[in-house]
Amino acid sequence: MARSAEELVGQVVLPGDALFLPGHAEADSERLCLATGGPQKGRLVCGPGLRRGGEGLLVAKCGLLRYRGGGSGSGGTYWVDSQQRRYVPVKGDHVIGIVTTKAGDIFKVDVGGSEQASLSYLAFEGATKRNRPNVQVGDLIYGQFIVANKDMEPEMVCIDSSGRANGMGIIGQDGFLFKVSLGLIRKLLAPECEIIQDLGQLYPFELVLGMNGRIWVKAKTIQQTLIVANVLEACEHMTAEQRKQAVSKLLDN
Numbered sequence: 001m002a003r004s005a006e007e008l009v010g011q012v013v014l015p016g017d018a019l020f021l022p023g024h025a026e027a028d029s030e031r032l033c034l035a036t037g038g039p040q041k042g043r044l045v046c047g048p049g050l051r052r053g054g055e056g057l058l059v060a061k062c063g064l065l066r067y068r069g070g071g072s073g074s075g076g077t078y079w080v081d082s083q084q085r086r087y088v089p090v091k092g093d094h095v096i097g098i099v100t101t102k103a104g105d106i107f108k109v110d111v112g113g114s115e116q117a118s119l120s121y122l123a124f125e126g127a128t129k130r131n132r133p134n135v136q137v138g139d140l141i142y143g144q145f146i147v148a149n150k151d152m153e154p155e156m157v158c159i160d161s162s163g164r165a166n167g168m169g170i171i172g173q174d175g176f177l178f179k180v181s182l183g184l185i186r187k188l189l190a191p192e193c194e195i196i197q198d199l200g201q202l203y204p205f206e207l208v209l210g211m212n213g214r215i216w217v218k219a220k221t222i223q224q225t226l227i228v229a230n231v232l233e234a235c236e237h238m239t240a241e242q243r244k245q246a247v248s249k250l251l252d253n
Contacts, residue, residue: 002056005078009067013080017059019050021078049080063183081183087112087212089148096171096210097141097156109141109156112179112212116154119143123157125165133170140171140216142208171208175218176225182213184236195235198247199228 002018013019021044046052049061059065063082087095089111097109097117107119119141124133135141147155158168188195188209196207205219205228215232219225227250235243 005057005065005067008065011065012063013059013065014062015059018053019057019059019065019078021056045077047077047079049082050078081186086114087182089113089117089145089154090211091145091148093148093211094142094144094168095156095212096177096208096214096216097143097212099135099137099139099141102135102137107135107141109143111154111156112214113154117145117156118153119156119158123159124169125159125163135170140177141169142171142210142216143168171216172218175206175216176229177214177216178229178233179213180215180233181236182211184232185209185211185213185215187235188215188232194240195232195243198243199231201247202228202231202250 002020005019005021008019046057047066049059049063050057051060052058057078059080061080061082063080065078066081067076067078069076089095095111097111097119099107099119100110100116101108105121107121108116109119111117121127121132121135122129123143124135127133141156141158143156143158144160145154146157147153158165160166160168187193189211199205203219203224205217205224208216210216215229217225217228217232219228231243231246231250234246238246
């Protein structure tokens with residue numbers, strides 16, 4: 001039996017659950033308008049964990065149903081916020097990868113997906129045939145996908161559309177790399193994330209967030225780096241109040 005998506009926002013949904021959308025409880029051809037290129041005025045976007053089925057939405061993953069309203073006051077996006085750890089490459093995503101091999105002019109990069117991504121030596125700012133980037137096996141790479149679909153090998157670059165690095169490239173050897181759930185990464189990447197603001201009260205630190213669930217952090221000392229990393233990992237299972245109390249205790253020590 002289909003249930004209202006509006007009433008289930010913030011609640012747990014299971015694979016196979018059928019949802020109908022606000023204002024579309026009656027069966028008609030306008031039950032669901034999906035926009036593939038992003039939210040449009042008056043249109044609803046089907047996000048991760050959901051797919052179109054019959055005359056409504058079908059849940060494909062277990063998790064919490066989320067909704068973000070459209071900027072025009074109508075439409076918006078529904079998605080399932082799940083604690084998925086296996087990353088599936090998506091075109092345009094910025095990720096942290098580990099260089100595993102070098103084959104000719106191509107580097108193979110482990111991005112945590114089902115297969116490795118390829119990265120050309122020319123995909124760096126200022127790289128030419130004579131001026132090759134100094135990339136070694138084991139280096140950490142921050143880049144974005146320009147090719148990512150089920151029929152082709154993922155392809156990464158470390159430059160934007162203007163040929164600029166824009167923060168991408170080889171990540172420093174120091175620092176600490178660890179993995180968290182994809183749900184926590186989305187929270188940390190949200191504009192004006194309170195978790196990052198709270199941690200900023202502790203120590204100055206550098207932070208790189210990959211959509212593939214990897215986080216690289218570096219503070220002034222190894223001890224401070226590990227403290228920031230531990231707090232970030234624990235935030236996934238903390239309320240906002242618990243997090244603020246934990247940060248307050250660390251500030252007092």
